[in-house]
Amino acid sequence: MKTLIIENIDLKKIGELKTVSRYFCELPDIIALGEGDIPGNYGKAWQSSQTLPPNLLPSIVQLAKLENYEVILLSVSTLGTGLAGPLSAALSAPVVTEVTAIHSDMVIERPIYGGKAIIKQKIESTPVVLTIRRKYFEPEVLEGHTSSIPLNIESEKVQLISEKNEQTDGVPLEDAPVVVSGGRGIGNADNFSLLQTLADQMNGAVGASRGAVDEGWASPTRQIGQTGKIVAPSVYFAVGVSGASQHLAGIANSKCVVAINKDEEANIFNRARFGLVCDYQKIIPQLTQAIKENR
Amino acid sequence: MHIAVLAKVVPDYLVPSMDFELSNNRAHERFSRMLGLYDENAIETAIQIKEKTSGSLTLISYGSENDIQFLRKGAAMGADQLILVKGTSDDAAVIAGNLVTALQSIDNVDLVLAGQQSADMDRGVVPGILAQMLGVPFIPQIGYVDHENGSWTVTQITAQGKRELEFSGPGVLSITSIPENVPRIPAVRAIFAAKKKPVIKLESTDQKKMALNELEVAIPKIECVCEFIDVEDPGQAVRILLNRLNEERYL
Amino acid sequence: MPRIPYWNIDYGIIIDLLAIPVAIVFFYGLYQQWLLIKQGKMRVIPSIDNMIQGIGTFRLKAFLVRGILNARLYRKPASGIAHGFVFWGMVILFIGTNLVILNILFGLPVFSGGFNRWFMSFMLDLAGFLTLVGIVFFLVRRMIPPDRLRLPEARKGFVPVSGLLGLILITGFVTEGARIAAAAGSLEAGAFVGNFLASNLISPALAFEIHAVTWWVHGLLSLGFVAYIPYSPLVHIVLAPVNVGFADPAPNVKMGVMDFSAFENEDAEELPALGADKLADFTRKRFLDFSSCLWCGRCQEVCPAYNTDKPLSPKGVIVTLADRLASGKLDESLIDGISMDAIFNCTTCAVCMEACPVSINQPKTIMRFRQNLVMEQSRIPELMGKAVASLEQRAHPFFGTGSGAAEWRKDLDVPIFEPGQTEYLLWIGCSVAYEQRAQKIGRAMVRILQKAGTSFGILEESRCTGDPAKQMGNEFLFAEIAQQNIEDFSALGIKKIITLCPHCFNSFSRHYPKLGGEYEIIPHGSFIKILMDEKKLNLVRKDQLITYHDPCYLGRRNGIYDDPRTVIAGVGGLVEMPRHRNESFCCGGGGGNYWAEELGSRINQQRAGEAMETNADTIAVACPFCLLMLTDGLKKHTEETKVFDIAEIVDASTV
Numbered sequence A: 001m002k003t004l005i006i007e008n009i010d011l012k013k014i015g016e017l018k019t020v021s022r023y024f025c026e027l028p029d030i031i032a033l034g035e036g037d038i039p040g041n042y043g044k045a046w047q048s049s050q051t052l053p054p055n056l057l058p059s060i061v062q063l064a065k066l067e068n069y070e071v072i073l074l075s076v077s078t079l080g081t082g083l084a085g086p087l088s089a090a091l092s093a094p095v096v097t098e099v100t101a102i103h104s105d106m107v108i109e110r111p112i113y114g115g116k117a118i119i120k121q122k123i124e125s126t127p128v129v130l131t132i133r134r135k136y137f138e139p140e141v142l143e144g145h146t147s148s149i150p151l152n153i154e155s156e157k158v159q160l161i162s163e164k165n166e167q168t169d170g171v172p173l174e175d176a177p178v179v180v181s182g183g184r185g186i187g188n189a190d191n192f193s194l195l196q197t198l199a200d201q202m203n204g205a206v207g208a209s210r211g212a213v214d215e216g217w218a219s220p221t222r223q224i225g226q227t228g229k230i231v232a233p234s235v236y237f238a239v240g241v242s243g244a245s246q247h248l249a250g251i252a253n254s255k256c257v258v259a260i261n262k263d264e265e266a267n268i269f270n271r272a273r274f275g276l277v278c279d280y281q282k283i284i285p286q287l288t289q290a291i292k293e294n295r
Numbered sequence B: 001m002h003i004a005v006l007a008k009v010v011p012d013y014l015v016p017s018m019d020f021e022l023s024n025n026r027a028h029e030r031f032s033r034m035l036g037l038y039d040e041n042a043i044e045t046a047i048q049i050k051e052k053t054s055g056s057l058t059l060i061s062y063g064s065e066n067d068i069q070f071l072r073k074g075a076a077m078g079a080d081q082l083i084l085v086k087g088t089s090d091d092a093a094v095i096a097g098n099l100v101t102a103l104q105s106i107d108n109v110d111l112v113l114a115g116q117q118s119a120d121m122d123r124g125v126v127p128g129i130l131a132q133m134l135g136v137p138f139i140p141q142i143g144y145v146d147h148e149n150g151s152w153t154v155t156q157i158t159a160q161g162k163r164e165l166e167f168s169g170p171g172v173l174s175i176t177s178i179p180e181n182v183p184r185i186p187a188v189r190a191i192f193a194a195k196k197k198p199v200i201k202l203e204s205t206d207q208k209k210m211a212l213n214e215l216e217v218a219i220p221k222i223e224c225v226c227e228f229i230d231v232e233d234p235g236q237a238v239r240i241l242l243n244r245l246n247e248e249r250y251l
Numbered sequence C: 001m002p003r004i005p006y007w008n009i010d011y012g013i014i015i016d017l018l019a020i021p022v023a024i025v026f027f028y029g030l031y032q033q034w035l036l037i038k039q040g041k042m043r044v045i046p047s048i049d050n051m052i053q054g055i056g057t058f059r060l061k062a063f064l065v066r067g068i069l070n071a072r073l074y075r076k077p078a079s080g081i082a083h084g085f086v087f088w089g090m091v092i093l094f095i096g097t098n099l100v101i102l103n104i105l106f107g108l109p110v111f112s113g114g115f116n117r118w119f120m121s122f123m124l125d126l127a128g129f130l131t132l133v134g135i136v137f138f139l140v141r142r143m144i145p146p147d148r149l150r151l152p153e154a155r156k157g158f159v160p161v162s163g164l165l166g167l168i169l170i171t172g173f174v175t176e177g178a179r180i181a182a183a184a185g186s187l188e189a190g191a192f193v194g195n196f197l198a199s200n201l202i203s204p205a206l207a208f209e210i211h212a213v214t215w216w217v218h219g220l221l222s223l224g225f226v227a228y229i230p231y232s233p234l235v236h237i238v239l240a241p242v243n244v245g246f247a248d249p250a251p252n253v254k255m256g257v258m259d260f261s262a263f264e265n266e267d268a269e270e271l272p273a274l275g276a277d278k279l280a281d282f283t284r285k286r287f288l289d290f291s292s293c294l295w296c297g298r299c300q301e302v303c304p305a306y307n308t309d310k311p312l313s314p315k316g317v318i319v320t321l322a323d324r325l326a327s328g329k330l331d332e333s334l335i336d337g338i339s340m341d342a343i344f345n346c347t348t349c350a351v352c353m354e355a356c357p358v359s360i361n362q363p364k365t366i367m368r369f370r371q372n373l374v375m376e377q378s379r380i381p382e383l384m385g386k387a388v389a390s391l392e393q394r395a396h397p398f399f400g401t402g403s404g405a406a407e408w409r410k411d412l413d414v415p416i417f418e419p420g421q422t423e424y425l426l427w428i429g430c431s432v433a434y435e436q437r438a439q440k441i442g443r444a445m446v447r448i449l450q451k452a453g454t455s456f457g458i459l460e461e462s463r464c465t466g467d468p469a470k471q472m473g474n475e476f477l478f479a480e481i482a483q484q485n486i487e488d489f490s491a492l493g494i495k496k497i498i499t500l501c502p503h504c505f506n507s508f509s510r511h512y513p514k515l516g517g518e519y520e521i522i523p524h525g526s527f528i529k530i531l532m533d534e535k536k537l538n539l540v541r542k543d544q545l546i547t548y549h550d551p552c553y554l555g556r557r558n559g560i561y562d563d564p565r566t567v568i569a570g571v572g573g574l575v576e577m578p579r580h581r582n583e584s585f586c587c588g589g590g591g592g593n594y595w596a597e598e599l600g601s602r603i604n605q606q607r608a609g610e611a612m613e614t615n616a617d618t619i620a621v622a623c624p625f626c627l628l629m630l631t632d633g634l635k636k637h638t639e640e641t642k643v644f645d646i647a648e649i650v651d652a653s654t655v
């Protein structure tokens, strides 16, 4: 099937989409946005420095019709989300967003109800527009470069006035796929940095219980729970956290809770999927090390 | 200034995973229904624009008549009228098509806002499809909206930060939550006033469905028994843990 | 020798004649106070008879006991006694003065025999002496004032008026001394102060002159003083007992319920404000409160919010209003001056009311502001907003809960209430259903009732009384939820309800009847006591020390102090915390503050610390919110788990 990837020039994002494209074709085409060389091999490659979907849209639609693409791959991002709906309408194509798995026969999976259920749908006609959820597909290692044809942009409906990358300390808590939380059991402010190192290894964020916040070891913006943030990562590490109900209120929809606590009676184990009963100081550095090695 | 907000009444999005249940492949009817999470942010954003520009605000929804009681909250928050297109489809194209009909039934809409995604299907494509049908730009994940010198300045919340964009003429924006658009609790006077605000009910029109065939909806299994990992040898324990996390596809 | 009126004085009658204009000025001053108070809104409650001037019903007993005898004042012994000296001293001197007038006018024989000796001489000297002692105490205290008087603002005007009173007493004594000294040698039986002055300080040679001067000074100052009372802080002599007399006799804050039916059919624009934003929104009773406030700060001293560095002081709120009232600014918005934080920091614990010597209802005033913020201005702190929204959307405020509605009774066979068959409804309420720790209270109570063989059942679905909405100022949502519950209870024929949470108890017993729902309501602790009395429980008394934390809504609000203590004494030894019963210190969770990011330091940690210091093995509570707050608070002090609900304690002690 003729497949087109549309993505900003970014090794990881394009790599993931390249992996996904294997379900549909040998070699996809690409529209790469932004400056620089296009990493990896493609049938055809177009490039534009324009990154705003409304401005790109007419050219993409024209191209898609001209080239008869059957699958258009985007990732879940402001770009992908901005293009998916309009492209679908313009091409009368079905669209499936936030795809997390692809099966044979054009059957795809995506979460609904905030991930509490998974829906399986069969795509019955092409072209189809898919946006792929990040981190669900192993990114292909992109080698070499493909030279590109410039993509013609006719008019700019939307102007970019300014762009600001905010240097947050890592990923925002609410969106982090992995959260490492520390509680009163951490014992002092310095040891919180152990958690940060671990979180950094997994593109995660550091959270805290109110116990730890009360002690002044973590800033109140890190607090998770009823009076703090509500998070829903796939893995939540609770380190030295007893698992008070108000804390659990913030992690009710975490997929997997890993509890590290020296007290085997701690309530956190009632919510945890995996439990390690011991002093966290024995585990956290080892864990950090192991993840580093795994990469 | 006339702003339209698209909102959807959905089953409680905070039902705990452990309690979640399906009936006929959708969330069980026993869950309370309410306005979608981001839809309320969109309504709040719209009210703030309305207040700044002394404009008017129409709340548009596609759903059942039973939804009106929940949509009234939007009216109590500040929408001037409600339009409900009666329909039961879950198809994004059908919903968008019907919302377009509703939008075309009122004149001079300067801006259409929607929640970033509905809190049930979590798709986030309806406003984009609808924008294309109307032939206007669509920009997702907007936090702030400002109207200056006849054009819109909006702030998009991206994965890396923010960017400020400008466009003129009508457009469709999907709104994400920011501290400034926490939905207000309607004042009591407004709740009573909302009861008297007009509700326009439209029959749905035939729209082409998307070529998607729903095969199955399932609840992912949640293990609720804790698996204790032996910590005699911490190095070993850590490896077992990572293996298990990978096996079960959490990492 | 009997005393002769106007001895040594020419035209003494002038003093008596001057009393007439003085009385006019005095009553005119009181009238001015009334004009201030009258600006408040009249209460119109058809069910209350004997309503006076839209203020309320006047209760003589409270007027006498708390107003005149000042029973509450003595909780602070030093200032209580000093105040007693001044007050009772003045009363006696006032009687004495009137007797003198009666003597002049009608020849009442007060200056002879034993009466003269014991009353007119001894008693009056003693009264004057003690009053002077009291005044010295107060003047000294004004110079080195305790924080409660000084902060956030001290009342001005006490020093001059007290000084004046002191001067009157001194000139009175000098006059008396001079009169005795003039009689050269013969002292007056009983008049110990006068005799002392006569024999030690006043030379008989000068006595006549001194007497003539001080007699006039004393008389004129006294008249001036009386005329000045209504224009000085001493106006509380009149206002305080009146305010006490008008105070609602039911214990503690009475928020009442609001009627929203007017909003249904009328033009909503013209309806009165909900809650209060400016003085004009308050009732006459509140105006009387503000005018009566002594600025004594006793409320502030016990307030949990104030004591944990939050921006709220009940005294601050009342005196702000008193200030505005005095300056006549009725239509100025007050909320932002008082601050939204202060208004939401109140836990509605009402220990301030309990401490107030003049029965001012501080929490009610604070709640009126809160109601206005929430119901008129849509302003509410974010977390409380989430809780209220959740209550509206999913019928419970516990957003983010990991529990479904039936989770608390998983693996437990709990009967559902059967109309006509079940006797008691076991009301679960929101916290016990949705809060994981609190769920254990429900489970424990079910087991207790089953062991006792009580006929009980629960509602199929979990519900909330609506109380959290009320506490957060959303009376409208409360009324909606309550009406729905009442309808459903009627359909099921529910008559008797056992509650697990004092907030539910308080709402059911105080507010539901006003909306048409009358039931017999029993808090779980009291029900357990009944079961114990009826010997339906097989309790094992353990060798354990238990301290009991009085929940505000069970204790102060509803006067239930003994039942839970009896229950505890049945399973262990009871030790009291320093602040207990009506002086109990709040857990910090009331007034919706369970859903708050606490400012300042934490109330629950302070209270848990107090409980720890009793060395009790167990800290017993009788409220799910207290349970949650103190469990958390205790973590600051120990890793042990010590906080349990009485149902859990009893359940663990029954066989």
Ligand SMILES: Cc1cc2nc3c(=O)[nH]c(=O)nc-3n(C[C@H](O)[C@H](O)[C@H](O)COP(=O)(O)OP(=O)(O)OC[C@H]3O[C@@H](n4cnc5c(N)ncnc54)[C@H](O)[C@@H]3O)c2cc1C
Pocket: A182, A183, A184, A185, A186, A208, A209, A210, A211, A212, A223, A224, A225, A226, A227, A228, A229, A239, A240, A241, A242, A243, A244, A245, A246, A247, A250, A260, A261, A262, A263, A266, A278, A279, A280, A281, C593, C594, C595, C596, C628, C629, C631, C632, C633, C635
């Ligand atoms: C109204 C209210 C709202 C609240 N909101 C929140 C909220 O939003 N978020 C929140 O988190 N809490 C909240 N709480 C507080 C909550 O009740 C708990 O007190 C708090 O979560 C406890 O924090 P903790 O688990 O860090 O501390 P603790 O309960 O003291 O637990 C520390 C744990 O660390 C373990 N430990 C100690 N040393 C080690 C070690 N060396 N290695 C491994 N384990 C160790 C101990 O066994 C213990 O289990 C709220 C409470 C109230 C009353």
Ligand code: SF4
Pocket: C299, C302, C303, C304, C305, C306, C312, C313, C314, C345, C346, C347, C348, C349, C350, C351, C352, C353, C362, C363, C366
């Ligand atoms: S009710 Fe309690 S918290 Fe509120 S002002 Fe009075 S003492 Fe303070």
Ligand code: SF4
Pocket: C292, C293, C294, C295, C296, C297, C298, C299, C300, C314, C315, C318, C352, C355, C356, C357, C358, C359, C360, C362
């Ligand atoms: S409200 Fe009562 S306790 Fe508080 S300062 Fe006034 S008189 Fe004193």
